[in-house]
Amino acid sequence: MGVGGGGCEPVHPGNRWRGRSRRDWLTCVIIHRRPPKPSPGDHVALVSPSSGLPGILPLPFELGSRRIAEDFGLIPVEYPTTRRMNAAPADRAADLHAAFSDPRIKAVICSIGGDDLITVLPHLDPEVFRAHPKPFFGYSDSTVMHAYLSRLGIASYYGGAVMTDFGRGGRIHPEVERSLRAALFQSGEYELLPETDIAEVDRDWADPASLETEPDTTPTGGWRWHHADRVVTGTGWGGCLEVVSWMLMADKAVPATADLTGAVLFFETTEELPPAVEVYRMLRNMGERGWLAACGALLMGRPKCWSFDHLNDEAARARYLADQNAAVMRAMTEYAPETPVVLNVNFGHTDPNLVLPYSGPIRVDGPARRLTVTY
Template identity: 55%
Template sequence: MLYPRKLKQGDRVAVVSPSGGLPEVFPIPFDHGLRRLRDEFGLVTVETPTTRRMGATPEERAADITAAFADPSVQAIVAAIGGDDQITVIPHLDDEVIRRNPKPFFGYSDNTNLLAHLWRLGIVSYHGGSVMVQFGRGGAMHPITKASLRAAFFTSGPFELTESPEYGDVEQDWEDPEFVNGAPLMSECGGWIWHNADRVVEGATWGGNLEILHWMLAADRDIAAPEAYAGMVLIVETSEEMPSATEVFRMLRNLGERGILGRFAAVVCGRAKAWSFENGNGPEEKARYAREQREAILRALAVYAPEALVVFDVDFGHTDPQVVIPYGGLMRVDGPARKITVVY
């Protein structure tokens, strides 16, 4: 696996919308995120033709991604946001161009498609950091998110992940002009939850959003032979669509029946997002949803990977704050010390 070179102040960063041009619909958080990239990270942002255009075809979006990799003046690529149809974009990428011009790519959620594709091409990418959510957060960026993104952008070597004493999953109104000044609602939370934590596992990461992995499995898209995952660390998290515990179990069971789930030496699970505009759960409902999801994951692992080291409630998914995970890069999960270290 190749780690692309790191950024420096003044570098140009292409902002792409691989899953759809939501910046056209919600310009407030998008423009706020662009300002942060420029003012707080010292980077020059470059938009592609489809970045702010809803309805762009998969071919057009793929052309923008390929062009961003090919452009010698661009040093990194950041997704504006996720979506739900990036799986239709991946076949139209020019893999030879991407191989010849490896660059760090940042995104999560539906961008799991591109993260996994880059892994198949031998390029380390980064799970996390979309313009409209992490950079475009109302109020100030969360300090844990900001520190992780800064380290992933500009530094190499080990970075120890931080347990957050608070988290948020209540979404802000992106159409409210006062959005940029209002901090999101945060709640106290417990620390990471460990299972089979009597060992240390060090390996490359693979995974991402569980629902997208399930779609990729159905389409047989960027899924390797089971032996390719031996000794790796599976990272999984769920989205604002809030799949039921039953569905989470079934999706993992399918990975198990494919012969993949049992190959992982460790499984690191993102904190469950348990609120959306459609499901405005209160504290008790949130706690129940998260607990049932943990139980479903352990039930699947008991069948297919009973010896795996497991950590729950790590902040790398759809909740706030969000730490960046190198995708295909190294992660050390130290059970006795209760520490997780990644290599950026």
């Protein structure tokens, strides 16, 4: 049934590719149902299926909500748990049901991530989402909902949280705004561009001054390509590496290995800065499951290298980046030694955070060093 199974027949079901050569399935494209896009003037839901952090730190949430209205021309709608910390999983599920079933709502955008969206899954009614598919935006713990929708045959968009992306200090990053506008309002191919500078050090969201100016940035070396000798087009699947590992342990919302044949996997890590050895182990375990050998390519997000719990100086950040890159390549060398890998791609817990299509086509053009997605 394609990546994650679900109710939509893919162009090339994964089982047609079993037994064929690697070269045969490098151009396999599995199409999920892409819900209709909003237009300026439409209503969009702002939800907190993971953490109700807007209730504690309202400033970036309100800034992001205002930009959604003023800069994007959309009408934001909040729900009972949008600003409620520690809301019951059943209540958060009720908000998702309400947002998706309301005919006024044309897209659903997460406020931020968290760590327990997986507890919401048992309270979700799949028929609500099948009957009322909407574009869904978010990252980090929102991985759970992306994977859930993927299992139902519904494509979504990895990125675009209210507090971090829309509510960024000073202004939305120009490349992120361009990516968000394309994902929200347009259809067709879109080329992702490597960043030249990144913002690594966070600021205090409780301080109004932190939102008045853009964060400081540092130059970056861009993406790193390995085995870039071919063009791979496949369906994107992945998200936050730690969250995917939780989903695997709970056996919830994860696809069968055969359904990842030819897929473009994408993973990134959180502000908790998992040690390189843990990154290797998580990928190793996916390798033991057969995921790494099955995929057509791997994109690894540029890792977050600083947090309020890890006050790394520039040298420590460089070491963390190098150690994580080495861990990723160790796992890929052991389980998928010929698979194209692109490291330090600007998505996930990084600034800028570009939008990736979840269960949508991604083209990895190794010889040209280009990444093209289809929104």
